[in-house]
Amino acid sequence: MNYSIHFMGDSAIIIHFEIKADESFPLLQLIAKDIERQLGSIILEVVPAYQSITIHYTPSILSHDRMAELEEILKTMPRLNNHSTLSHSRKVIIPVCYDEEYAPDLQQLCHQLALSKEEFISLHTRPVYSVHFIGFTPGFPFLIGLPPQLSASRKPNPRLKVKAGSVGIAGSQTGIYPEDSPGGWQIIGRTPVPLFITSKSPPSYLCPGDTVVFTSISSTEYKLKLNHLTTRNDT
Incomplete structure (x- = not known):
């Protein structure tokens, strides 16, 4: 090579x-x-x-x-x-809420891709993704394995602020914003799982070689998990 x-x-x-x-x-x-x-x-x-x-x-x-x-x-x-x-270090399950308040681009993407919301979520939660690398911002995982039916281009005008935990799609990749930051990925949901904690060693929750499976949760479950995980990480 x-x-x-x-x-x-x-x-x-x-x-x-x-x-x-x-x-x-x-x-x-x-x-x-x-x-x-x-x-x-x-x-x-x-x-x-x-x-x-x-x-x-x-x-x-x-x-x-x-x-x-x-x-x-x-x-x-x-x-x-x-x-x-090469051995994968672990398999991680990431809960995601796909409700509209956490997924500002999901409805438009469903229309663009001719999919119902249920079909979209089913496709997004079906694969076992691979963490190829961490980049863009500390703890941001680039995940490979997105079904081709969900491939979508970045937004023409990036948002000035994407909320921490937001799950996005860009091209044939899916990823998760670990902190509030600007970004141009299509946002389809949000996870309560913190992906970057400076007091932890290592600080990044996901590492290259990990595999990831998304699971759909309700807004109520999201808020309960967010409160639980935030409280646990603050102690």
């Missing part, structure tokens, strides 16, 4: 791989773990994405010898047919 290495200032490099995004997750996770294991003493963070891996390090510490070591790791990188050795 071909790749190219590019410096990002004096504290990071990014490795671009010539690989299809839908095939990349297991392989790039394995390569990232290899890099972490062999160069961990000089690396601050390794961040795999769809077709790249970014390596953050302390400025001036990545010597020519270490760059040669990185090149050797990449030369002996795992092959795609070995990706079954």
Whole structure:
């Protein structure tokens, strides 16, 4: 597999791989773990994405010898047919309320996709999604596995504020906003589960390699769970 290495200032490099995004997750996770294991003493963070891996390090510490070591790791990188050795850390069930007050774009999406609300929810809660990576904002999971019938483009004009816990769709992905932030994804529901808590270790509730299943809950259930989880995390 071909790749190219590019410096990002004096504290990071990014490795671009010539690989299809839908095939990349297991392989790039394995390569990232290899890099972490062999160069961990000089690396601050390794961040795999769809077709790249970014390596953050302390400025001036990545010597020519270490760059040669990185090149050797990449030369002996795992092959795609070995990706079954990557173990998913866990399966997580995320409750979502799809009621209108938490899903401002759901009705329009149903009309656009020629689906009833019940059909839409059934399709969205059916798959087992994979967390490919965390990004955009701390704790934001990019989830792969969305049924093609639900694929929808981002909003032409992003919202200035999307509420924490909002579940959205953008293209062939679904994701969850961990905190109040601007965003252009189509919002179809909200979960009471907090996805990023700074006092926890690790702070992100979901990690690359996790699998996620959504389950539909009522507005009453949402409020009860939100109150319970907020109280528990404050103690």
